Amino acid sequence: MKNTLLRKSVQALALACGCLYAGAASAQNDNLVLHYNRPAEYFEEALVIGNGTMGAIVYGGAQRDVLSLNDLTLWTGEPDRKVTTPDAHRSIPVIRELLDNEDYRGADREQRKVQGHYSENYQPLGQLTVTYLDEPAEITAYRRSLDIGNATARTQYLRGGKAQACDYFASAPDSVIVLRLTSAGEKGIRALLSFSSQLPHATSAAGNEMAVEGYAAYHSYPSYYKGVKEKHLYDPERGTRFRTLVRVLTQGGSVKSFPSGELKIEGAREALVLVANVTSFNGFDKDPAREGRDYRGLVERRMERAAAKTYDELRAAHVADYKHYFDRVKLDLGQTAPEIAALPTDEQLKLYTDKQQANPALEALYFQFGRYLLISSSRTPGVPANLQGLWNERILPPWSCNYTTNINLEENYWAAETANLSEMHRPLMDFIANLSRTGAETAKAYYGVDKGWCLGHNSDIWAMTCPVGLNVGDPSWACWAMGGAWLSTHIWERYQFTRDKEFLKQYYPVLKGAAEFCLDWLVEKDGKLMTSPGTSPENKFVTPDGYVGATSYGCTSDLAMTRECLMDAAKAAATLKTDKDFQKQVERTLTRLLPYSVGADGNLQEWYHDWKDQDPQHRHQSHLFGLYPGHHLSVAATPDLAKACARTLEIKGDNTTGWSTGWRVNLYARLHDGKNAYHIYRRLLRLVSPDGYKGEDARRGGGTYPNLLDAHSPFQIDGNFGGCAGVIEMLMQSTESSISLLPALPEEWKDGRVEGICARGGFVVDMTWKDGRVTDLRITARADGKTQLCFNGQKKRISLKAGESWEMKN
Incomplete structure (x- = not known):
């Protein structure tokens, strides 16, 4: 390997957005086409x-x-201008008292009073x-x-x-x-x-x-x-x-x-x-x-x-x-055998599923298809991609084709920054700002919180924020207040990639508002701060006396999202040199939050008590939020908790829905487990039949339809976006101060090249690797910044001005 070179040649920022190797485009053209030998019969x-x-x-x-x-x-619908259940907040003290008395049946009943209308x-x-x-x-x-x-x-x-x-x-x-x-x-x-x-x-x-x-x-x-x-x-x-x-x-x-x-x-x-x-x-x-x-x-x-x-x-x-x-991003994971590549895409997908056929071109196509879908469905100010992106044929679509904010809307945008499509992230930013306005009223009316804003499980184009259910919904999916905490973390994420302080200044009040709700929503119990009441999205626990319930206190997912939201808001305040008292309040609160616990099975505990799940293989893994998409759990910083996360995924197994599979790719990648990350990625590309197909060889469950859209099933686009993000997490991970290359590279991708992917700190990464080691590398800065590169067992600190590049060639 030649000596590392530091080249400070100022380049156009268009180059910093990708396309640094012009010759790659022509070689990839054949790998960017979905093709079929018959008309479509089903959606x-x-x-x-x-x-x-x-x-x-x-x-x-x-x-x-x-x-x-x-x-x-x-x-459908009109602006969300009235509160369906204006006195809902009066039930909160009642629920807290019931939980203090360990009356989970009563808490679930009372939770139904803290529900409003459904989305449009x-x-x-x-x-x-x-x-x-x-x-x-x-x-x-x-x-x-x-x-x-x-x-x-x-x-x-x-x-x-x-x-x-x-x-x-x-x-x-x-x-x-x-x-x-x-x-x-x-x-x-x-x-x-x-x-x-x-x-x-x-x-x-x-x-x-x-x-x-x-x-x-x-x-x-x-x-x-x-x-x-x-x-x-x-x-x-x-x-x-x-x-x-x-x-x-x-x-x-x-x-x-x-x-x-x-x-x-x-x-x-x-x-x-x-x-x-x-x-x-x-x-x-x-x-x-x-x-x-x-x-x-x-x-x-x-x-x-x-x-x-x-x-x-x-x-x-x-x-x-x-x-x-x-064209900002190119990906080469290897060549597929010509006789396989020549087959229609659905036939390739079938061979990939049934015969475990090697098909790196199909794997790269699926990644790029996710980018294609985001460009195609997220360019409308204030109206982000919905549960089906843009494409829906039903007047009563599954789950209203709404914005489901306990994972699905967020997953739609996991690849927006890393896959070099920051502009497509902007509609979500505008939408979050809209939610902060309606969410302030929801915080008061439903939860009795006068500061900040919050959001339930569902929303729509009218920025609805109330918990749904019309007083009859099951609390496991109807009652949840952490949507604002989760969704607002995208604001700090976008800043980390763009380093755009004007953007951060504009949206900081929205992020701070979500954090303020979290601060006021916490209660002290057993000497620690926690949420009460709370749920873990769509999951249920089993009490020692056999009751299957949803409402509890100290739910791990609530606290993980609260922790991430507070940390992001405090960092944003520090970056903008504002709100010192708020920063100090956040610091004090973080030290008093209920810590994580490891259960008797070695898993990360989902509930305050070490109780079993009603469904141990449940599709949601919300309590692992701190590992991904959050950042406060990691193999390096919290090894014991990372091990517990891995054990949780082991218990949950492989058989889940499409979007959940996409999430698990990213979780395994964050655990630096390339073998399982790739295994789950292949599971995501498992062929699923069209919903209306009734033939003897019908294939059901989570995976990928013949047109490469995600099978929840039915169709939800979030799995496409989660899988797209997961590929980058296997190839590159970053923090505010470091970039790690090939942290979860599977053996099947031991040779390859990627260009134009983005790292926190405002950097663009182009690299080639062979036998699992980086051989050629270029880091280009979008803004002035420093970072530590971690690759091939070594660490290298670099400092670049906007437009400058650092290169290493073999």
Whole structure:
């Protein structure tokens, strides 16, 4: 190895965001394509595209092509302006007294009084159907693909021996979804375009354009709530409105409109179909009917601008915009055998699952697919990616397709900073700020806390913060107050990667507010500070007399999130040189928090008492929060507690849901256990059948669907994002003062290369490794900073100015 070189050559910050080795892109192109040899029959086989606000689910039919359309801002409901249970806080002292008397049955009963309404439902926009009118002919050479390297999808085949194709993409620069239909057939393109929606709507057509006007319910209930018959309440004068335009531009041929609202293409060699949509959503605190934005004018202007461009211009702008983000990170984990790589993606996934086939290209594709999904679903100010990212076909989606904040929303953003997509993190920051406003009222009304803000298990586009349940929900999933504490840690996380003090100054009051709630929510018991009441999300304990309960005191997950939130807020205050009294209060509180305990089985205790779980293999592992995504437990600093975390994971086993599997990849990586981290990553890529498939070989459970979307099941996107983050945790981990390379590298990835991943302290990492040792390394600073590099058994301190790089070459 050559001597280490310190090169202080100032580089453009664009280089600091990745793309330091231009030659890598061409070598990776073939590894960035999902491809299939038949149309999709089920959602879980279809391909998803999105521009961060609008999205489409593409089925790719040769006779009838269906695009299910979504808009991230299309929800039921109105601003959350009233407290459902204004006297709920009066039950808190009662619950505490019941817990002091060890009356867990009574505490669970009383907890139901500390519940409010449910979240609203995220809604599907509708379906655009392209029905081909050609005479029956044999379809051959069929291929359906999604190139995540440039965010374009394509369906191509021979119809009666003549080439026919459709290209699809969702453009952020032009705010439209674009389809290009081409045909080499003698009669050109003959197709009928129609629109349908499950929402109240009216469709009209004139000339070459279709227009759809509709609205969502002003209130709704989740699918699982049995207290009402009508789950959606509609009023033409209330709720979020939308307008969708579909315009067809052809080369040759003609476009005819019908009173039914359909468009017919006849005889064109090429047809450009543009889809634009705008809703009246104007912010979480604005009535979408009375205070909504000019959605009609906005969608008209968007369509006019897009229609003035050629297909090539639209595509070039889209690809350039997308690649600005996507190309920052490259990953090479090794080559897959050509005969395997040539197979359709679903067949590769099946071999990977059933035959334990080595497929490093598929493993890298899954990582990059997570980045693709985040770019595609998180670019709307104040509206982050939801439980299904952007893509939902159901009017009553699973769990309302809401923001579930006891893990799922946070997991969506675990890779935002490390995978060099900080801009996609910003919608979450705005959303947290919205939550802090509604959460202040929730803190007072439901918990009797006058300082700060809090958040329950669920939220929606209206920044709902109250605990759900309508006084009948099981406390295990309805009653929880730590969502604000957990979610606000993303503020300090983002600062650590960006070193943007203006950002930190802007959002510090939000982080401090979450910490202030924690400070006031704690009670003293047995000489220590702890929460009472509390729950461990969705899990239950078994008391010595056999009672299965949820409500307790001193829950480990509560204290872990409290500890992390307080530490982050104090560090933020110190960084900004403000609130010294607050910092001192946090320091005093941290010394008095109830410490962790190790149970008789060697596991990290989840409850105050060493009680058994109702389900020892429960999918949630909230009490391990301090290990990941938190930072106050580690192999180096708390070895005994790290060992207890490992024992907890051993007891829980491997068989769990998709998002939980994604979390466990990261937990094992933090334990520096590359063998198990990789084993669980493979488990995450376990093939799962579409939900509606009823064949004899149906595969159920957690894993990955044929289209690489995460199977909870049903579909939840968080597993994709958790798995993406887990790959980076295996390759690189960082703190405010150090960067560790290959801390949990599995034997299967002994040779590889990664470029553009980000470390705390504001650094970008590019490295090549061989036989498990780093051979080439470049560290580039986004901002002035110091760090300690740990790799190949050595430590190296470096200090860089913004734009400078440190390199080591073999």
